[in-house]
Amino acid sequence: MVAVAPPRSGHRPASPATLAELERLTDRLSRKPAAHLQVESLSIGYSTLRGRFHAVEDISFEVPAGTNLGLVGESGCGKSTVVKTLMGLQPESTEVSGRALLDGRNILGLDENALRDFRWKRISLITQSAMNSLDPVYCIGDQISEAILAHEPVSKATAWARAEQMFALVGLPAGRLYEFPHMFSGGMRQRAVIAMALALNAGLLLADEPTTALDPIMQSQIMTRIRGIHAHMRCSMILVTHDIAVVAETCENIVVMYAGKVAESGPTADVLERPLHPYTMGLKNAFPRLPIRGEPRQPLISIPGVVPNLLLPPPGCRFASRCPFATEVCHSVTPPVVQVGVQRAACHHTDRAAEFRLAAARPDTWRNMRGAA
Numbered sequence: 001m002v003a004v005a006p007p008r009s010g011h012r013p014a015s016p017a018t019l020a021e022l023e024r025l026t027d028r029l030s031r032k033p034a035a036h037l038q039v040e041s042l043s044i045g046y047s048t049l050r051g052r053f054h055a056v057e058d059i060s061f062e063v064p065a066g067t068n069l070g071l072v073g074e075s076g077c078g079k080s081t082v083v084k085t086l087m088g089l090q091p092e093s094t095e096v097s098g099r100a101l102l103d104g105r106n107i108l109g110l111d112e113n114a115l116r117d118f119r120w121k122r123i124s125l126i127t128q129s130a131m132n133s134l135d136p137v138y139c140i141g142d143q144i145s146e147a148i149l150a151h152e153p154v155s156k157a158t159a160w161a162r163a164e165q166m167f168a169l170v171g172l173p174a175g176r177l178y179e180f181p182h183m184f185s186g187g188m189r190q191r192a193v194i195a196m197a198l199a200l201n202a203g204l205l206l207a208d209e210p211t212t213a214l215d216p217i218m219q220s221q222i223m224t225r226i227r228g229i230h231a232h233m234r235c236s237m238i239l240v241t242h243d244i245a246v247v248a249e250t251c252e253n254i255v256v257m258y259a260g261k262v263a264e265s266g267p268t269a270d271v272l273e274r275p276l277h278p279y280t281m282g283l284k285n286a287f288p289r290l291p292i293r294g295e296p297r298q299p300l301i302s303i304p305g306v307v308p309n310l311l312l313p314p315p316g317c318r319f320a321s322r323c324p325f326a327t328e329v330c331h332s333v334t335p336p337v338v339q340v341g342v343q344r345a346a347c348h349h350t351d352r353a354a355e356f357r358l359a360a361a362r363p364d365t366w367r368n369m370r371g372a373a
């Protein structure tokens with residue numbers, strides 16, 4: 001890393017030349033268009049000592065330019081695997097097939113040089129743990145400035161001034177750019193990582209559980225800030241989360257993943273209002289809703305069982321062993337992806353979704369399953 005060597009104490013006001021260059025940089029970056037992503041038949045396998053681990057299999061989805069997509073599902077369903085693959089951060093032994101077209105260019109399988117060219121500039125990442133994205137031995141201002149200098153022909157002073165601008169956007173005082181990651185609280189570190197991810201106004205922001213490590217108040221503050229910034233910068237975003245309530249507030253479209261496959265996808269409002277896949281129905285039940293005055297409190301219903309071992313994925317529908325509505329065909333035949341209106345679901349029984357939705361809202365439906373499991 002090239003240290004920018006800022007003054008180590010106090011905050012030095014930028015010179016008129018720096019301010020003029022900053023204005024040109026800001027203008028250039030703000031004219032960058034949002035990115036359009038098309039993921040087609042993406043499969044990702046990890047080679048392990050016990051064989052190929054089928055972490056993601058044949059998934060397709062699209063993020064139209066300027067929209068947000070929520071990627072949800074239980075732990076281990078492959079959400080982070082998708083994000084890391086899009087960012088080119090997988091170990092070399094990872095087997096990847098399919099295409100991910102970023103503005104029409106396939107970004108899978110690019111070499112390090114090509115990756116360096118578009119990472120941070122066209123696609124950037126906010127990870128679950130801010131500590132993993134920050135280098136402990138450089139001050140935060142150096143790290144943000146260096147990312148800017150790697151892609152934009154500006155002076156170090158201007159890169160630093162842009163970092164200050166980003167800090168202001170995420171609600172951090174400019175003076176703290178001189179500090180090291182360990183001097184920040186968890187919430188502040190997460191804001192710093194968001195500032196870094198936004199510094200080059202990348203067309204596509206990948207936010208992988210950006211608030212998981214934080215307390216509920218900080219989670220809500222950071223999500224509000226991400227939403228505000230997103231509206232301001234008009235980029236596209238993939239938001240990975242367990243929390244479908246956050247997706248409902250933030251994302252136009254949703255992809256529900258289960259055991260490495262897409263169970264259901266479509267506009268968030270439609271999918272959450274009228275889910276077609278029993279897994280989406282189960283996920284909805286497992287999330288708390290604030291009680292509405294005069295209405296009985298909704299019980300939380302968990303889905304019995306666990307995600308299957310993807311070293312040897314089961315035949316048929318991967319959710320069948322946990323699905324209260326599964327029939328024989330579900331255990332033996334891979335379900336086709338069925339389009340119903342604006343939604344798509346991989347289920348043999350989408351024609352019975354209305355009946356399933358009523359049954360899925362009753363705790364007994366899942367409790368009886370637990371007995372059977």
Ligand SMILES: Nc1ncnc2c1ncn2[C@@H]1O[C@H](COP(=O)(O)OP(=O)(O)OP(=O)(O)O)[C@@H](O)[C@H]1O
Nearest residue numbers: 046048053055073074075076077078079080081082
């Ligand atoms: N490098 C690796 N080698 C082998 N298996 C891996 C590797 N990385 C991830 N996995 C496995 O792939 C599966 C999917 O993991 P992934 O982190 O993508 O899931 P996730 O849905 O993002 O879960 P979480 O919400 O807990 O982050 C998991 O079972 C995980 O153990």
